[in-house]
Amino acid sequence: AQSVTQLGSHVSVSEGALVLLRCNYSSSVPPYLFWYVQYPNQGLQLLLKYTTGATLVKGINGFEAEFKKSETSFHLTKPSAHMSDAAEYFCAVSDLMGYGGSQGNLIFGKGTKLSVKP
Amino acid sequence: NAGVTQTPKFQVLKTGQSMTLQCAQDMNHEYMSWYRQDPGMGLRLIHYSVGAGITDQGEVPNGYNVSRSTTEDFPLRLLSAAPSQTSVYFCASSSSGVGTDTQYFGPGTRLTVL
Numbered sequence: 001a002q003s004v005t006q007l008g009s010h011v012s013v014s015e016g017a018l019v020l021l022r023c024n025y026s027s028s029v030p031p032y033l034f035w036y037v038q039y040p041n042q043g044l045q046l047l048l049k050y051t052t053g054a055t056l057v058k059g060i061n062g063f064e065a066e067f068k069k070s071e072t073s074f075h076l077t078k079p080s081a082h083m084s085d086a087a088e089y090f091c092a093v094s095d096l097m098g099y100g101g102s103q104g105n106l107i108f109g110k111g112t113k114l115s116v117k118p
Numbered sequence: 119n120a121g122v123t124q125t126p127k128f129q130v131l132k133t134g135q136s137m138t139l140q141c142a143q144d145m146n147h148e149y150m151s152w153y154r155q156d157p158g159m160g161l162r163l164i165h166y167s168v169g170a171g172i173t174d175q176g177e178v179p180n181g182y183n184v185s186r187s188t189t190e191d192f193p194l195r196l197l198s199a200a201p202s203q204t205s206v207y208f209c210a211s212s213s214s215g216v217g218t219d220t221q222y223f224g225p226g227t228r229l230t231v232l
Binding site (some may be wrong): 009036051094105110 | 122212
């Protein structure tokens with residue numbers, strides 16, 4: 001079975017500091033990996049995804065993530081945090097092995113809330 | 119395009135009541151799904167559909183029913199609400215339901231069961 005672990009339920013950074021949100025996955029097949037962001041009282045929005053090809057993936061709002069197979073990781077980074085980045089971030093993997101054979105289902109981590117201090 | 123829409127935004131039910139959460143998308147997506155979000159639990163899949171007339175269970179289907187009579191709509195029915203169903207519910211859709219697809223989420227329905 002596939003799974004996702006996000007290290008740290010809360011992360012706090014100062015404005016202008018590096019943002020690093022950690023995600024590790026477990027998968028017996030090459031994974032498809034996603035980062036979604038949820039702003040307060042809103043739905044989820046895709047930040048970036050890795051399917052195949054280049055392991056460094058760039059997303060919206062200056063975020064990027066690197067797929068590292070040897071470390072089974074897909075950490076999300078942003079060089080300089082902005083107040084508007086305060087949100088909850090979810091790492092997810094496509095469920096390529098499970099429920100009814102649909103690969104479109106997502107398995108989510110438990111989320112990391114990012115706070116940005118002025 | 120409105121994208122994925124959900125109604126209502128908020129709902130309070132008493133234990134044992136039934137209700138339907140509505141979800142619609144205008145992107146002609148084949149795949150639609152329902153997740154529930156609970157604090158510290160992330161999102162968990164309730165039911166999904168790969169096309170009109172086809173539905174299947176996810177990780178936490180008990181107490182919920184779905185049907186998909188059109189491509190656009192995917193309602194979620196609570197048969198007899200329980201306090202354990204207090205949660206935020208999200209509907210999502212994607213083009214074809216393959217693993218590389220981006221899923222588009224609605225704004226959510228916040229449900230409280232007393």
